[in-house]
Structure formats: C-alpha cells, structure tokens
Amino acid sequence: DTGVSQDPRHKITKRGQNVTFRCDPISEHNRLYWYRQTLGQGPEFLTYFQNEAQLEKSRLLSDRFSAERPKGSFSTLEIQRTEQGDSAMYLCASSLLGLAPYFGPGTRLTVL
Amino acid sequence: SQQGEEDPQALSIQEGENATMNCSYKTSINNLQWYRQNSGRGLVHLILIRSNEREKHSGRLRVTLDTSKKSSSLLITASRAADTASYFCATDAAGSNYKLTFGKGTLLTVNP
DSSP states (O other): OOSOEEEOSEEEEOTTOOEEEEEEOOTTOOEEEEEEEOTTSOOEEEEEEETTEEEEEOTTSOTTEEEEOTTSSOEEEEESSOOGGGOEEEEEEEEOTTSOOEEOOOEEEEEO | OOOOEEEOSEEEEETTSOEEEEEEOOSOEEEEEEEEEOTTSOEEEEEEEETTOSEEEETTEEEEEETTTTEEEEEEOSOOGGGOEEEEEEEEETTSTTOEEEOOOEEEEEEO
16 A cells, blocks of 8 residues: 555543654655544644654644654654543645645544 | 635435535635545545636546635536545645645535
8 A cells, every 4th residue: 555554543542641643654755744633624734844844833733742754754743641632533644745645544533 | 724614514415416515715725625535534635726727627526716706616426325425625825835724524425
C-alpha cells in the first residue's frame, strides 16, 4: 500500500495520560499536514511541515500538543495530559509541493 | 474556523437519482476541492477545481465554481448506494500553501 498510513487507528486513554500518533506519508512527499476532526464537523488544520521544518501551527495546537518530523519522512503528534476535549479523529495528509494533499485513514482518539 | 459551508447538511435520495451539494466560502482562493468520507474513515480526494476554472468533470462527478459568488457545487449523477458518505468542500486560500479549510459537510444517503 503506497498511501498515507497512520498508527494506531484507534486509541483509548484515560484523562491525564500522554499519547503519541505516527504518520507515514507517501514516499517523497515533502509536505505533511495534521488535521483534527470532531464528530459532525469538518477537519480543522493543526500544523504542517515542509521536509523536517514545521512551518505553521494553528492556535488550536495548545502547548500540550507537539508535532515532529525529524528526518523529513514520518511524523509524530504527541498530546500530553490528555483532556476529554481532545477526543477526535486525527488525520494526517501528505503532498508534493504545490499539489493537493492525500489523507490517511486517521487515528481515532477517545479520552475517558 | 471553518470557511466552507455545505448545503444541505443532509440529503437522502434513491439510487439512480442525481445528487447536488453546494458549498459557499468567504475568502479568495487558489482552488477548491471536494472530498468524500465514509463513516469513521479517512478522506478521499474527489476533484480539484482551480480558481480560474468554471467547471470540471470526473466520471459521474461534475463540479462548478463561481468565484464571484464564492460558491461551488458538486453534482453526482446516477447515484449508487456506494456513494453514501459525507462530502466536504475544502478551500485553499490564496497564500495558504494548501492549508485547507473544510466545511461541515453534507451527509448523502443513497437508498437502494
């Protein structure tokens, strides 16, 4: 499968715990995006990388959120001290510069 | 904040009928895209229309764009039960580097 992959697909955690999600983009895609989607809403932009550089972060991304793309390939999104409001689908997308992004299947996070 | 607004929020039709969904947005855009999302799954890219284009076709899909009215429509002809999904429009605002802004989506149900 040469599409965008995300791991895990589902994560259930207790409030206050830390969680980390991984995204593997399509090979050679230099752009990588993270979005969050809550029930009944469209996805909302969180952050994006060009190669290993994080170029923009939404104000939705509080200090508890951190994203990395250390070698310009896969990316991780970590949420510290999770809250119930963090429950959502976290979507990753990748693209070549100037082209439309392709989305992965998402990681569904449930915070109890 | 979400720029695009899809209309209607929900649409139920019979197999074989055409389905039309509309999207309105607020700012100048480079392009507008339509995505499909099956329940609990990731986003599938359907079609992209650039700001200098007025109409585009892809198989049973027809997209129009009216930049003067800041609106777009997605027409699915000869619908099938497998077309049942949520449909989102997403805009790439001028200078946003494909940081997409999504609407809340239209839930399409095609009854066999």
